[in-house]
Amino acid sequence: MGTDVEGWALGDQVVARTNPTAGGAFAEYALVPKEFLAKAPSTLPFNEAAGIPTAAGTAWQALFESFELTEGQKVLIHAGTGGVGSFAIQLAHRVAAKVIATASGSGLDIIRLLGADMGIDYRREDFTRQLSDIDVVLDTLGGETQQRSFDVLRTGGHLLSTVMPPDDTLAAAHNVTAGFVFHASDGQRLARVSKAIDQYGLRILVDRTVPFTEFIPAFRHQASGRAQGKIIIIFD
Numbered sequence: 632m633g634t635d636v637e638g639w640a641l642g643d644q645v646v647a648r649t650n651p652t653a654g655g656a657f658a659e660y661a662l663v664p665k666e667f668l669a670k671a672p673s674t675l676p677f678n679e680a681a682g683i684p685t686a687a688g689t690a691w692q693a694l695f696e697s698f699e700l701t702e703g704q705k706v707l708i709h710a711g712t713g714g715v716g717s718f719a720i721q722l723a724h725r726v727a728a729k730v731i732a733t734a735s736g737s738g739l740d741i742i743r744l745l746g747a748d749m750g751i752d753y754r755r756e757d758f759t760r761q762l763s764d765i766d767v768v769l770d771t772l773g774g775e776t777q778q779r780s781f782d783v784l785r786t787g788g789h790l791l792s793t794v795m796p797p798d799d800t801l802a803a804a805h806n807v808t809a810g811f812v813f814h815a816s817d818g819q820r821l822a823r824v825s826k827a828i829d830q831y832g833l834r835i836l837v838d839r840t841v842p843f844t845e846f847i848p849a850f851r852h853q854a855s856g857r858a859q860g861k862i863i864i865i866f867d
């Protein structure tokens with residue numbers, strides 16, 4: 632611990648999102664600025680807490696900082712079984728928003744358990760035919776899904792994407808606003824996330840937990856776009 636670091640003690644259980652451009656999180660030891668640190672939630676297994684910072688931090692930043700999601704608003708969350716989506720559902724549910732999420736197969740049961748009021752099977756149903764007057768869409772898929780999402784927003788609604796900057800011309804044509812969310816590591820936000828997890832019993836959706844030696848197949852699975860939640864890498 633650095634000599635100018637206050638408020639922390641050796642042995643504290645912490646979570647942090649390292650600088651994404653510098654990397655270094657897949658390691659036994661990581662150097663983290665104190666501004667990025669937060670206490671790990673006490674209600675989750677410590678290993679699983681490693682899955683929180685990027686996914687939950689991004690969901691929080693999108694819903695409560697880029698947008699100000701409040702009670703009664705209708706939010707459409709794409710890929711509700713993804714890392715970001717699974718936290719976004721829980722956080723939106725906690726503020727009593729009306730939560731609609733897309734998923735497929737067994738994922739539909741999962742998103743309901745996480746707090747979605749309505750699930751849409753994206754493999755069988757066209758969300759644009761089922762939805763309208765949505766206040767905010769959280770797009771975690773980009774491409775055609777992002778473009779079609781403009782159709783379901785109410786006038787003055789907002790589209791947030793974690794994947795690619797939305798088309799401003801398309802947004803203007805639909806009388807809505809849109810923006811790209813780029814996660815900025817922030818220990819204070821992460822502390823709010825950690826507190827919410829403990830206070831409301833939020834859970835982390837874990838696709839699998841693997842030793843570091845199985846890192847490559849685990850990442851191939853993540854890159855396939857089929858992971859249900861986070862992949863936890865264990866260092867013995």
Ligand SMILES: NC(=O)c1ccc[n+]([C@@H]2O[C@H](COP(=O)([O-])OP(=O)(O)OC[C@H]3O[C@@H](n4cnc5c(N)ncnc54)[C@H](OP(=O)(O)O)[C@@H]3O)[C@@H](O)[C@H]2O)c1
Binds near residue numbers: 716812856857858860
């Ligand atoms: N901008 C930032 O700062 C930031 C931060 C974090 C993440 N991201 C990005 O956000 C994206 C999402 O990442 P993530 O880790 O949350 O998710 P992810 O793990 O990539 O999502 C996988 C899940 O998406 C579901 N899915 C795939 N295609 C779908 C579709 N067309 N409709 C609905 N669900 C679908 C899959 O379910 P099925 O198997 O049932 O299809 C699977 O459970 C990634 O591109 C990531 O790089 C950006």
